[in-house]
Amino acid sequence: MKKKTVKIGIFGGYRGSHYYKNLMANNGEIVAVCDMNEKYAKKAQAMLGEDVAIYKSFDELIEHPGLEAILLSNYFHEHAPYAIRALERGIHVLSECTSNGTMAEGVALVRAAEKSKAIYMLAENYPFMLFNQEMHRIYRGGTLGNLIFAEGEYNHPISPDDNLDYYVSLCPSSKHWRYLLPRTYYVTHALAPLMYITGAFPKRVSAMCAMDPVPEDKNAFQRGVPERAAIILTQNSDGSVFRVTGCAGYGHHENSYRICGKRGQVENLRDHSENILLSYNAWETPEGEPTSRIYKPVLDDKDKALIEKAGHGGGDFFVAREFFDCIREGRRPEFDVYFSTAMASVAILAHRSMLEGGTPYDIPDFRKEEDRVRYENDTASPFWGTDGTPPSLPASRMADYHTLTEEGCARYDALVEAYNKAQEQA
Ligand SMILES: NC(=O)c1ccc[n+]([C@@H]2O[C@H](COP(=O)([O-])OP(=O)(O)OC[C@H]3O[C@@H](n4cnc5c(N)ncnc54)[C@H](O)[C@@H]3O)[C@@H](O)[C@H]2O)c1
CATH class of the missing domain: 3.30.360.10 (Dihydrodipicolinate Reductase; domain 2)
Incomplete structure (x- = not known):
């Protein structure tokens, strides 16, 4: 018997694209892809067809009609706030690692998952x-x-x-x-x-x-x-x-x-x-x-045959299959x-x-x-937030290491800019 389709949206188009085949092979229907970077929107349409909805913001993605599940493959340290918003609306969450970037987010995520009827699973493939x-x-x-x-x-x-x-x-x-x-x-x-x-x-x-x-x-x-x-x-x-x-x-x-x-x-x-x-x-x-x-x-x-073709030694396929099986069977995943x-x-x-x-x-x-x-109030983080919040913890024991100084960061950014310009002109 054919398994029930699950309508899923992807948030984050680079790592997300590695999951397309595995989600579809498990009867997932990818209805929308969201990335603020146009490159990944184009890539999504090339891989999934013109019918897939493309969004630049999560606010639009979450409003997609009939959305049942979401794959969070946005920035590593920013999964929890989006997971919480999805869980609050009864949308199942498959989140790339890590589940939360701060301790306070971990508390908030657990509270949201306990209140929600939707399933939360970490997309841990290894x-x-x-x-x-x-x-x-x-x-x-x-x-x-x-x-x-x-x-x-x-x-x-x-x-x-x-x-x-x-x-x-x-x-x-x-x-x-x-x-x-x-x-x-x-x-x-x-x-x-x-x-x-x-x-x-x-x-x-x-x-x-x-x-x-x-x-x-x-x-x-x-x-x-x-x-x-x-x-x-x-x-x-x-x-x-x-x-x-x-x-x-x-x-x-x-x-x-x-x-x-x-x-x-x-x-x-x-x-x-x-x-x-x-x-x-x-x-x-x-x-x-x-x-x-x-x-x-x-x-x-x-x-x-599908597992042998999937990324990370087949791990990506198992993650997708387990997530959808849990949704269809109303079962809590082990990576809860x-x-x-x-x-x-x-x-x-x-x-x-x-x-x-x-x-x-x-x-x-x-x-x-x-x-x-x-x-619950421990928000310390070594990362920048997308909203411009600066890090509140040092990333290293050597906080004055040359790559971490203002000058070192500016130098890296200048090199990237010059590299990108050269690529465009080539
Ligand atoms: N499990 C694995 O084997 C594996 C492999 C690679 C990456 N990952 C995980 O996948 C996640 C993404 O990593 P990545 O390698 O794709 O690099 P990345 O973190 O640079 O990519 C994130 C993407 O999300 C988009 N994005 C972020 N915030 C957004 C927002 N607010 N609105 C719209 N778009 C937004 C960015 O434009 C970018 O394209 C990370 O958590 C990473 O740890 C896991």
Whole structure:
């Protein structure tokens, strides 16, 4: 039987466009796309046809007749206010990471989701990568024993020399969130897989950052903070400990995860093979299994062909399918508002910990009113708001690092402008 169509609007046309095929493959009807940048409006019509409505403002998008759901792929730190507006109108929300840019927004988002009949889900795709699903299956099977320790790394170095076009489009100004992104903030790709695999929830966090300040170069597109990686420790609900990175930039590009139980451990290999290594203590190896083996998990899914074509190791397809299945079945997704805001709290409080040299912070439980009250007015943020609100927290331990000074920001903006002009003339 054909699944019911869900009328969905997209807010943010770059990342949003990566979801078009996955949404449509799951019988989503993309009725509108909103981006203030005309380039993405044109791209949307080229990909979706002239019938799709194009808007420049969220105010127009949310008024689209019959809109049932929305994908938030606007700026990283500005998802919560739009999610809240949609939830208040009973519109289902699929939000890119992170769910909230400030602690106060986390509280407001949880309150709005509890009041709404609509579904809230974080579009976190890394847990659905094949090796993570296999680690989920193994851990939940029980042979590894109780969780003791797990590691998650999202390591995404970018060379500014390879492709300046890509680099400038990722970070078009010194006020863009990527320019100032503290290393702890993009934590979901490292942390969500561990929470999904093990069911453990972070309760306390502490962080330190690995520094790599580089000399000032007045002719280069230097941006960002001098920290290269956040090393974040969380103490969890079940007594275990996670060690995760935010978005790190060291060594070679990879995501890796390792789950250590009392009796054995499982991890994906850091060689892009999607292979996993499963090993047990010799005296605790399950009957009939080798003590240690490396293998590539097999994808066994009715939508195999579509998953193999989807971005992020198939993760984008699973996100779209899960979101629509939850809407159609009236089911709460695993990556709900509590799961999402707990991760955002780790990101935000780990940054404060890092600024203070490692002070531990308790992760609030936003199911509890006393924890909400504690944070409901905490609006501190290292980012610029689109409305021109300046950052209220330093992005780095080295607040006077050359890219973060007024002069360094102006230099970056001038280089981007000159680059864009040269591209137009070419
Ligand atoms: N899960 C993943 O694998 C993955 C991959 C890439 C990006 N993302 C996430 O997607 C989101 C978007 O990232 P991006 O890479 O597309 O870059 P981006 O943040 O630069 O793009 C945001 C887009 O939204 C538009 N926008 C923002 N505010 C708007 C407003 N008020 N009105 C109209 N348009 C507005 C901008 O013009 C821009 O085109 C971020 O949260 C990012 O973390 C996730």
